[in-house]
Amino acid sequence: MGHSEPEIKAFLKARRAALDPAELGLPDGLARRRVRGLRREEVAQRAGISVDYYTRIEQGRAPAISDSVVGGLARALRLTPSEHTYLRNITLSRPRAGESAEPDPRPAVRPEIRQLLDAMDATVPAFVYGPGMDVLAWNRLGARIGLDYGTIPEDRRNGPLLVFLDPRTRDLHPDWDEIADDTVAGLRAEIGRHPGSTRVCRVIHELLERSEEFRRRWEAQAVQERTRGTKRFRHPEAGELVVTFEAFTLPADPGQTLCTYTAEKGSPTAQALRILAGAGAGAGAGAGADAAASTVV
Template sequence: MLHAEVEISSFLKARRAALDPAEIGLPGGISRRRVRGLRREEVAQLAGISVDYYTRIEQGRAHAISDSVLDAIARALRLTGGEVTYLRNVADPRRRTADCAPAGPGQTVRPEIQQLLDTMESTVPAMIIGRGMDILAWNALGGRIAFDLEALDRGRRNSALLVFLDPAARALHPEWERIAEEVVGNLRAESGRHPDDPRLCEVVGELLDGSAEFRRAWEAQAVHECLRGTKLIVHPQVGELQVSFESFRLSTDPDQALVTYSAPRGSVTAARLRHLAELVTADRLAAERATADRPAPDRPAAPLPGSVARAGAGAA
């Protein structure tokens, strides 16, 4: 599990170590500092709280921390909006209970959402991302925008695992370092909402074991949810795709997000997406024809009319 006490301690230490004392008017220099960044005493002074109280907060030993204190610490450490939300989530379990839907063991997509995906399948690649960055559902075009999702085992249909552990990821994503950074930021933000979620813990554990790049990025404690942006994908069938992506949290399923990909009308990428849609349709039709042409399995021959009655009469 991603224990909140460990998370808040690691996060606050990393954030104060990342600050340059000179930028906020504090003395620096090798001769005056034994550690990088700010000392606990300096963070406490900037936040207007006692050193003892800040130390207990950083060690995960403080309870019922007020919003005003958390805001003061956030200002002292110059946290971003996403980092402030993460700090509040890991600092107060009651906030996670109130603000976040319970993280149950199973993740399912409502039929109406799959229907929505399918209505866009010839023009807009789209998918549903759930907890732990699992890819829960997709339309035909979304299933082929990068990885072939249909060909993957269910447990491998996960954006984070694919980016860090699939050998094809770096060829598909020329800007792999940026994509990887976004993945880690998203996972870290989610760990603040659901630190005890079994699937999230499973994904993070596998990545910590299997990727040195992920370990380094995870230990840096960066928190930033990337809900929109651009991606360059080198598709093995249609070539380079420069797409924009948008993420929309589902109001009735807040742990799920609809992710769509698009390109400007008339662009090269738009034309290539249309070509990819044609290839997907052709593959589907070919699979349907193959299924229809496959001979039916052998069945026992049906008895001739009256044979059952005759057999019964003979037995009598």
């Protein structure tokens, strides 16, 4: 993953194939084409570059690609903002695989952020995620609605690894297939945000080796950064929980994101969260506090 050739080629080919020439007013519909989507020369023309240059870009042989060229390709291929960001980052120059094998240090979560997590504990489950979707910190209510991260080894506290390799997540999420799709699209976006991260690469490599469900979704080349939405949880005591999530980038903490889960006021989920928060506090505040603190390294 340190070298971008496979990512660039697979992504651009997938995006070319996803476009319908007829919708773009191009001649020779699908019936007269050997492959689906746009030809290389059509993409090059729409992007305002030569066919030779586009071919070298798609093959990962272009030494440096300007933002204007990436922008032209984004317009030509009708990329979403997330896909545009991803393309820009995977075309950046970077060390080839093997040149930097040292693992990334696990980011530290500031005491002020942990204080914020604790302040929300009575009604708002909250988490801090790092590169590769590592779970870096959480509050007590966050552990109550999902997995108890304090019992999971630190290097396994990772969203994608848990979704695809921990069978408990299928029971936890009634909409597991949707969660899996979003997780893969988000993990591909992580390559764009952290193109040189060994942690991101190792998570992807492990999932490609161990999960057929992940491999199938990864090959679809979907890229999406979901910063808000709705999730359902199947809780063994409280039943179904329907929450709205919001993800906030922490400007002072590069690579870290605060994710909160809230419920509509007066809803059954809001009532259930209050009950779970009380049960968690009654079970022993020390255990929850230690769990959150243990995520700070």
